[in-house]
Amino acid sequence: MNLTHYLVAALYCSSLVAQAQELSLQEVPAAQRYIWNSWQQQVKCSTSAFSIFQQATLPSLRQPTTQSQLLPSQLEEHAELQFYVGTKGEQPKSGYPLFLYLHGSGQAEQEWTTGLSLSQGFDDAPSTYVVPKMPNPTGEWYRWYQQSKQWAWEEMLQQAMASPNIDPNRIYVFGISEGGYGSQRLASYYADYWAGAGPMAGGEPLRNAPAENCQHIAFSLLTGSQDYGFGRNQITMVAKEVFDQLEQQYPNTFKHRIELQQGRGHGINYNPTTSWLKEYRRNPRPQEFLWENFPMGGRYRSGFYNLRVDESPKLPEVAATSPGATNDYDGRSNRYFHHLSMANNEVRLTVKEVTYTVTENVPGTSIPMKFNRTYSPAKSGTYTIFLDNTLVNLAQPVKVWVNGKKVFEGTVKCDAKNIRESLELFHDPERLFPAAVQVKL
Structure with a gap:
């Protein structure tokens, strides 16, 4: 042919x-x-600093390479992301697992050096590490999840996925303190890319990192029992309660370990995280998933697993260079909750609008800790559901239901255009979908 x-x-x-x-x-x-x-x-022609992943041989983490990547000035002015890259152990045939480590909010140079030292000692070889330093480590720019950093992580994922040196189904994110907050948000926002996530000494309010999105990743959250700052210990236990409930509702799909280390404050034992995460692989094409499309740093995702948002109801626009907009504690931004399942050649998509109501703050603060959510059927929007033979039998007719209404029945044809469009959306070798059905609410 x-x-x-x-x-x-x-x-x-x-x-x-x-x-x-x-x-x-x-x-x-x-x-x-x-x-x-x-x-x-x-x-291979990219000028990205993350193109180091395309090299035939990667450096050792004992003598790591230091890379430097300018971030787009329209997202964050005068921002240069420096990061270490290095490996531990011999490269497996399937490629190295990749760990992205995010440091805490102390003096950035010292935090970066400490992060490298910790990463060298963690029990997770063979592995590759990316250890970045915060570009502008002052004030409200000291966040790992703003749009400027999203740009960097997407560059990293794109280069890592295309590299023969990296296993695309074993990419992990974890961090300590501010890096714990950042890795928890990134875990939920980019859950379709991670095999696992391990925030430590953090604890994000779940409105900033919906637990439902983490259905198919390994999720570890470790906090000190006496880590009272910003209610970290209390928010961690709220997360445990929610993850436990989701595991009961969706058995065997919410792999999680959420614990308080007894007698510890903000400084905990960091060693258990990567040794636990490394045992898990990504499921890039689950036959059922939950997705709350939430704004991180004012930006929404345009797709998740095999679902693409073509047109959605009007969502608010937040200026990328407004760092104060990164904390969505006011809860006014619109959100949409999706449930997509594929079984017996029937595809069912449910889309609902989500409204949050704060029911409890961390005592003595304005930090929201517990919420009620109200759901109402979304009345407009257009989506593309990408398909392949692992999700449905493409040789047989497929039925598609949206919000309880059958919108398609018939054979779904394969087309090179769908492979290209799914590549453009995800840049993922595991999600090159040959078939697609576009649906309207």
Whole structure:
């Protein structure tokens, strides 16, 4: 088969274009390989500091390479993200697991040095580490989840996913204190990329990191029992209660370990986190998932697992360079909750608008700790549901239901255009979907 009959590729550091062309089921694997290999060739031309992952051999974490990446000035002015990159142990055939470690909010240079030292000692070899330093470590810019840092993490994920050195199903995020808050938010926001997440000495209010999004990742949250600052110990126990309830409701899909280390304050034993996380692999194509699309740093995701948001009800716009907007404690931003399931060749999507009501703050503070959520059916919006033979049998008719109404029934055709569009959305070798159904609410 000559794939160039339906693929036009420009491989010299420009865009790959996949024209619309129907594929047979037998042609799909070759088309996926062709498009992914072409994308890998394009990534090699990148000037990103994270393109270090494309090198034939990565440096040792004992003598790490220091990389420097300018962040877009429209997202954060005068922001240069420096980070260490290095490996521990011999590279597995499937590629190294990758750990992103986020430091706390002390003096940045010292926190960065301490983070490197801790990372060198954790029991998780073989592994690769990215250990960044906060670009502007003062005031409200000292946050790991703002839009400028989202840009960096997406660069990292894009380069890591395309690298033969990294296992795309074993990428983890964890951190301490401010890095604990950041890694918990990133865990929920980018849950479709992580195998696991391990915030320590943190404890985000769950409105800032909805637990439902973490259904298919390994989630570890460790806090000191006497870590009273900002109610970290109390918020951690609220998270345990919610995760425990979700595990009962959805058995075997909410793998979590949430504990208070007895007698500890803000300083805890950090060693158990990565040794626990490393045992878990990502499930990139779950047949059922929950997703609350929440704004992190004023920005919403445009897709999650195999679901793409094409048009949504009007969502508020928040200026990227307004760091104070990163804490969504006022709860006024619109949110939409999604439940997508695929079984017996029936696809069911439910979309609801979510409203939060604070029921309890951390005592003596304005930090929200517990909430009630009210759900109402979303009345508008357009989505694309990407599909492949691991989710449905594409050789048989498929039924699609949205908010209880059947909106499609028939055979879903495979097309090179869908592979390309899912690549553009996720840049993920595990999510090159050949089929798609677009639905309107």
